[in-house]
Amino acid sequence: MARGISDQDVFEAADALLGRGERPTIERVRQELGRGSPNTVNRHLDAWWAALSDRIRGKSAESLPPPLVNLCRQLYEGMRDQAAVEARRVASEIESRLETDRRELEAQLSAVVVERAAVSSASDKFMQEISALRARTEELVEERAQLQAQIAELNAANRRAEASSQADKATLTTLQSQHMAEVQRIRAQWEGNETRWLKEIDHLRDEAKRARAQHEKEVRTLQERLRLADQSLAASLKEKGTLQTELARIDRSLQKEREARLRAEAAHAATRAVVSRLRPTSPRGGHPRPLKKPSAPPQ
Template identity: 30%
Template sequence: MARSGLYKSEVQKAREALLARGQRPSIDAVRIELGNTGSKTTIHKYLRELEEEDGIGEQKRASLSEALTDLVQRLATRIQEEADEQYAARTNVIEAKAVEQQAAMQSIEAENARLHTQIAAIETASRQFEAALASAQEALSRETIARQLAKQEANSLSQRLAENEAHRRSLEEKHQHARDALEHYRLAAKEQREAESRRHELQVQQLQAELRQANQTLVGKNDEITILNRDGARFMAELTHTRQAVRTAEENAKRQFDEIDRLHAIQSAYGQLSDQMIEHQSRVAELQNQLASSLGEQDKQSSQLRNLELALAQARTQVDMQEKMNVQLQELLATGYRPMPSHSQSSSQSQGELPPR
């Protein structure tokens, strides 16, 4: 478009510079001298005014061709104004549509950024969930191993307890046999003493010797009984310790069962997290579909924007062609172009003339 705000003094300086260099001050030459700025219509108007001020236009005003020139110039000016108005209107419409398309593209880009941010947050949450799941699985594996070890220890303690119980019963049976034997021996000795008291005095020494031997045997039996009592006390202490170990193992097993319940709760939470992850994945797929739809809409709007730019280029081309036509008309008028008179004008002129004498 031509530069607005062109002054007549600027056109006059450019015209004088061309005349000083011996060049013809045409519209294109003046416009080039002005730096390819200014409307050609405005430059033509100012050139005509300067020529009229110099007295050049006074010689052409009286002719019929000058009236036609003025008419053509006004027509060219009107065409140029209408072309400028249409160009400005189309430019405003196209620029408004371009602004709308730009705003829509910015909105789509913001939505795409938001979707990318949301997808990144979902992926971060998914990675955190996978890490928590791996940690929970590792803890479950450790607890399972600990539970198996506790079961093995409890089985071992139970086996040892059964062995100790069998040994204790064996010791009690031996102790009872010893008591029974001692009691039987005492009864036998009493009966023997009662029988020997009725026997002859000669057998007293033999009985005393046998009694001493029996006493020695009894001392040995008493020592065996003391040893058995010590073993029984030791086994009772071991049995008490074993029972404490069994109670400790039962408490550990109870804690293991509580931990297993907690792990079951963790597994249930893992199932819920898996369902949430599936929902997040479906949401991610939906967001990706929305993103693809947004990109398709963006491509469609980009195509519309390219069509608008093509229409703008065509409008500019049309305006340039109109300006070229106006310039050609103005140059024809400036070179003194005279249109041929019509048939009616020639006949009227011939009727107004007198025949020669």
Template identity: 25%
Template sequence: MARTGVQYEDVQRAIESLMARGEAPSVQKIREVLGTGSFTTISDHLRDWRQRRAEKRDEPLSQAMPDSLTETLATVWKEAQSLANESLVHYRQEADKQTVEAREAEAQAQRRAEDAEQRLSALSEQLAQVQARLEERVQALATLTNEQEHWQQLQDKLEKRLTLAQEDIAAMERTREVDHERHQQAIQAQESEWKERLAQEEARHEASETRLMKMLDDARLEKSELDKQHRRRQEQLEKRVE
């Protein structure tokens, strides 16, 4: 049964309009003419129209001859009727073929519509899944963005601390260089002082050694003189004893 909306008469007028333009009626063309209606409803009305037309096509043609025509016209009428019957048979075959093709096309269209509905349902499910995954990705991205901002702030703080530490190290290095230079200067001054003191001590030592050597020489001379005196006294004593 056709759904309410587009009526059979509307479809019939659309079919007549198409046939007047020399176009074969189809569901798509009828809908284009009407500008509305579901494909199922139009397909049902088109099927009814084809059935009614097939029933009318099976009615036998009138064999009566007009009374006003002559025998010659009767002969012509019979020949025309024969040709018409032959054409009618051919038309019926073509119409039956078109009907079968139309029904097959309708079935295919119905199957395609069902497939399209199934694909649409599957796509809707996939779309819902994609949207859910997208929302998850968006939330994850927002979390990553917040974490990135946190780590960026931490990195900025660490870079500032590193800069301050480098400045402190540079200042300490400069201080160390100054202290080292002062220490070297102090060492050099101390070394100079020690060298001077050493030179003075060596000079005093040489002077003492000279005095000591002189004293030794004097002592030796005095001892020698005493030895001489002792020998002279010994000789004198020996002479006295004799």
């Protein structure tokens, strides 16, 4: 039956890898131990990383092996470079989103201009139709006046015929009958035309009402679309402000990261100076004695 691994096993394997100048990873620790599941190794390795700084601070400068110091420096520089790369990537994505939003806003503004032009064109067309209907109505009124003038002329001719045909009663009666028949015919024609004209005028009025209603409907629709476009524009401008605020926050985080790096480099330089002063020399003034490899810390 396979034996499980403890945190002590993972700590010793990670210390051995670090002593050889290798970065302890889940796979390397498993290879060092020859067993262990990735989840178990990962849990114990996280604890090892968390305790590493305390273990290093707990040791004197003389007991720190150079590979450990170099590896810690490399880990710090790697994390610093990775943070800078990530910050540049986020800034690039934000700039790309801002550019995309700008293009969309320009397209929406162009669509609004086109719609406004369409509304103006529809209004001009409606006014032209109204003018044509008004002209047609005036023509019908003029025709009606002409027919009424004709009837008046016939009535006058009838009266003159009655005055001039007293001598010939039969002729007058015949002429009167003819004139009356003609008047009735013209009157019937006029009444028929008047009815037709009234119907046509009513039809034209209905057409004008429908055209006006359609125009008002189209205007309301275009106004609604314009309102929605204005709302979309306001939302896009608000999102742009949010993105700019996020970019400013990232810039502040990068500034804090740079300040932390400078403080860490200053602390590292001070530590190296202390190590240089504390490093012992040989009794004959030769090369400094090598540091003893520290034993594994008690768990």
